[in-house]
Structures are given as C-alpha cells and as structure tokens.
Amino acid sequence: LEKQYYIGLMSGTSLDGIDAVVADFSSTAPTLCSHSHTPFPSPLKKQLADLCQAGFDGVHRMGEADVALGRFFAETVNALLKKSKFSYDDITAIGSHGQTIRHYPKGAHPYTCQIGDPNIIAAETHITTIADFRRRDMAHGGQGAPLVPAFHQAVFHSSDKNRAIVNIGGMANVSILPKEKNKPVIGFDTGPGNTLLDAWHQQHHDAAFDKNGEWASTGTVDSTLLNTLLQDPYFKQLPPKSTGREYFNLNWLRTFLKNSSLPPEDIQATLTALTAESILSCGLETHAIEEIYLCGGGVYNHTLMNRLQQKSPCSVFSTKTLGIPPDWIEALAFAWLAKQTFSHQTGNLREVTGARNTAVLGGIYFA
Numbered sequence: 001l002e003k004q005y006y007i008g009l010m011s012g013t014s015l016d017g018i019d020a021v022v023a024d025f026s027s028t029a030p031t032l033c034s035h036s037h038t039p040f041p042s043p044l045k046k047q048l049a050d051l052c053q054a055g056f057d058g059v060h061r062m063g064e065a066d067v068a069l070g071r072f073f074a075e076t077v078n079a080l081l082k083k084s085k086f087s088y089d090d091i092t093a094i095g096s097h098g099q100t101i102r103h104y105p106k107g108a109h110p111y112t113c114q115i116g117d118p119n120i121i122a123a124e125t126h127i128t129t130i131a132d133f134r135r136r137d138m139a140h141g142g143q144g145a146p147l148v149p150a151f152h153q154a155v156f157h158s159s160d161k162n163r164a165i166v167n168i169g170g171m172a173n174v175s176i177l178p179k180e181k182n183k184p185v186i187g188f189d190t191g192p193g194n195t196l197l198d199a200w201h202q203q204h205h206d207a208a209f210d211k212n213g214e215w216a217s218t219g220t221v222d223s224t225l226l227n228t229l230l231q232d233p234y235f236k237q238l239p240p241k242s243t244g245r246e247y248f249n250l251n252w253l254r255t256f257l258k259n260s261s262l263p264p265e266d267i268q269a270t271l272t273a274l275t276a277e278s279i280l281s282c283g284l285e286t287h288a289i290e291e292i293y294l295c296g297g298g299v300y301n302h303t304l305m306n307r308l309q310q311k312s313p314c315s316v317f318s319t320k321t322l323g324i325p326p327d328w329i330e331a332l333a334f335a336w337l338a339k340q341t342f343s344h345q346t347g348n349l350r351e352v353t354g355a356r357n358t359a360v361l362g363g364i365y366f367a
C-alpha cells in the first residue's frame with residue numbers, strides 16, 4: 001500500500017507552543033511517524049497573547065503576528081522533517097489549525113479568526129498547506145468548532161462500547177461516540193480546561209502552569225465557590241456550543257471572587273474541580289458511556305486526573321491505551337483534516353457544529 005504522509009500543526013488556546021506530527025494515513029488506523037513540541041519564544045507568545053484581547057491598532061498587530069507565526073510554523077515543519085529524515089516531497093499536505101485569536105460563534109455576524117499565514121508555510125516548506133478549516137463550517141451556519149469529533153469517530157469508534165473522548169487543552173471538549181454507528185456523534189466544548197488553572201497559577205507563581213497539579217493538591221475545594229461557578233449559563237446551555245478564552249478568563253473568575261477571602265491554593269483546587277465537574281456533566285449517564293479516553297496537556301495534571309477518576313461513573317483512560325499518546329491527538333486530527341480536504345472529503349459533523357451542511361473544509365495553498 002502506498003504511504004500517505006500528512007503533517008498536522010496545532011497550537012491551541014494554551015499558547016504553550018506548536019505540536020507537529022507526521023502521520024501515515026494509508027490504513028484506517030493512522031500511524032504516528034514523528035512528532036515535536038516547539039515552545040513559543042516569549043516575544044511571539046506575548047505578541048499572540050496580546051492579540052487575544054482588545055488593544056491599540058489590532059489590525060496592524062494581527063498582520064505582523066500572522067507573518068511571524070507563519071514563519072515559525074514553517075521553521076517547525078522544516079525542523080521536524082530534518083529530525084525525522086523525511087523530505088518535503090514525501091508529504092502530501094500540511095494541515096495547519098492556526099492560532100485562534102478570536103472565536104465569536106454567536107450573534108448577527110458570527111466569526112472565528114485563526115492566524116499563521118499558510119502562504120508562508122507553503123512557500124517556505126515547499127509543501128501544499130491547508131488551513132482556515134473552521135470558517136467553511138461557519139459559512140454553513142455552524143459554530144466552526146469543535147472539528148476533532150469527526151476524527152475521533154473515524155479513529156476511536158468502537159462497536160462494543162460507548163466511548164467518550166475528552167481533550168483537555170486550554171478549553172476542554174468532548175466527543176461522545178455511541179457504539180451504534182447509526183446514532184449521531186455528539187461533540188462540544190465543555191468549558192475551560194487548563195486556561196483558568198494556567199492564568200490563576202501565573203498570578204501567584206513564576207511559571208506557566210501548575211506542574212502535575214501540585215499547587216492545587218495543597219488546597220481544598222470550596223464547594224460553595226464551585227457551585228457558584230457551575231451556575232454560569234455556558235454550562236447549562238445545550239449543544240452545539242463552543243467557547244474560548246475571550247469568555248473564560250481571569251476577568252470572568254474575578255466576578256465570582258469579589259468578597260472572597262479564600263487562600264489562592266483553595267481557588268486553584270476549586271478551578272481544578274470546575275474543569276473536572278464540567279467535563280463529567282457532559283451527559284455520560286444519558287449516553288450510557290462505558291469508557292472515557294483523555295488527551296491534551298491536562299492529562300499530566302494529577303490533581304485533575306484524580307478528581308476525574310474519583311467522580312467518574314465509568315472507567316477513565318489516557319488515549320495511550322488506544323495506541324496514540326495524549327499529546328499528539330489534536331495535531332493528528334489536523335493532519336487527518338488535511339487528508340480529508342485533499343481527497344475532497346468532508347471534515348465537519350452537522351450534529352456537532354450545528355452546520356446546515358457537511359463541507360470540504362479549508363483553503364488549499366499549493367506548493
């Protein structure tokens with residue numbers, strides 16, 4: 001069977017860096033051939049973080065960041081090729097998610113914005129690049145997110161067990177995969193994943209995140225605060241729904257902390273519980289879920305994992321159990337989406353995003 005190599009590039013809401021994979025899709029189960037995680041240099045990280053909120057001359061700053069990030073994506077690909085001894089002409093196409101700087105799926109003019117110029121990626125890698133996956137779904141009335149459930153269904157569906165795949169990145173999203181193939185897949189953002197944990201940790205420590213959830217483990221979950229946070233309308237909203245750091249951020253948290261005298265570690269513990277509880281209320285009982293598989297950086301937060309395991313009505317595993325380490329699922333999903341587009345196949349699920357139609361997603365920038 002002829003190999004079909006694609007590259008996936010993912011940089012999520014955590015702004016921790018770029019995950020890149022080379023994968024072979026010549027059989028149903030994709031083979032992960034090579035991978036890399038490249039942290040953002042701090043000036044680029046700051047440039048991107050600043051764009052996630054309102055500020056002076058955003059159009060100009062976005063234009064510059066689009067180019068800077070496009071170059072960084074291209075360098076990442078070239079370094080990955082070198083390391084893994086692939087040549088650019090082995091690769092059919094790159095699927096690049098881009099960096100989300102705004103996601104407003106509701107309102108009169110819903111829009112989503114991912115940057116990292118694919119023209120530059122194609123020019124500097126000599127590989128056909130596919131990007132801008134979300135806006136075609138939005139053009140059909142969808143939320144543009146989440147897009148990974150179609151990939152989860154294609155790769156992780158089981159005809160023996162009802163499964164849920166949960167990605168805990170900056171935001172957390174779930175895919176519910178019923179064992180009966182005629183039942184619809186359900187997928188949505190459950191709310192914040194690591195984003196509030198990272199932000200609150202950064203307020204109190206000189207590090208980007210709460211390593212292994214150690215700080216949270218020294219605090220006590222405050223059930224009153226937890227229940228108040230869980231009253232946020234987003235958690236009650238029925239799917240399709242998607243969200244981002246423009247909604248769940250420190251300002252959001254502060255509105256609930258006004259007169260709070262809780263020690264900061266208790267707040268970290270409570271935020272950790274918020275991520276766990278909002279994931280577990282995704283309808284596990286309703287859909288008779290038998291197995292949960294977790295991926296994304298949140299898997300390395302032991303306090304979060306312990307809480308999920310204790311409170312879950314069913315078994316909780318890492319996607320490693322299914323043969324793909326949790327770190328590479330999202331990048332692999334964008335390699336898969338590139339393959340879908342390149343072979344004129346659709347990439348969105350109507351029942352997930354709420355789009356009127358399925359569509360071949362993204363724009364193709366030929367090498």
Ligand SMILES: Nc1ncnc2c1ncn2[C@@H]1O[C@H](COP(=O)(O)OP(=O)(O)O)[C@@H](O)[C@H]1O
Nearest residue numbers: 012013014169170194209211212296297298300
């Ligand atoms: N050892 C760890 N302990 C605790 N949290 C971790 C650890 N490693 C990664 N993380 C969390 O995972 C996040 C990155 O996850 P990732 O899946 O890359 O998210 P995104 O897709 O939003 O970039 C980090 O910001 C951090 O919160």
Ligand SMILES: [Mg+2]
Nearest residue numbers: 012014016017
């Ligand atoms: Mg990341």
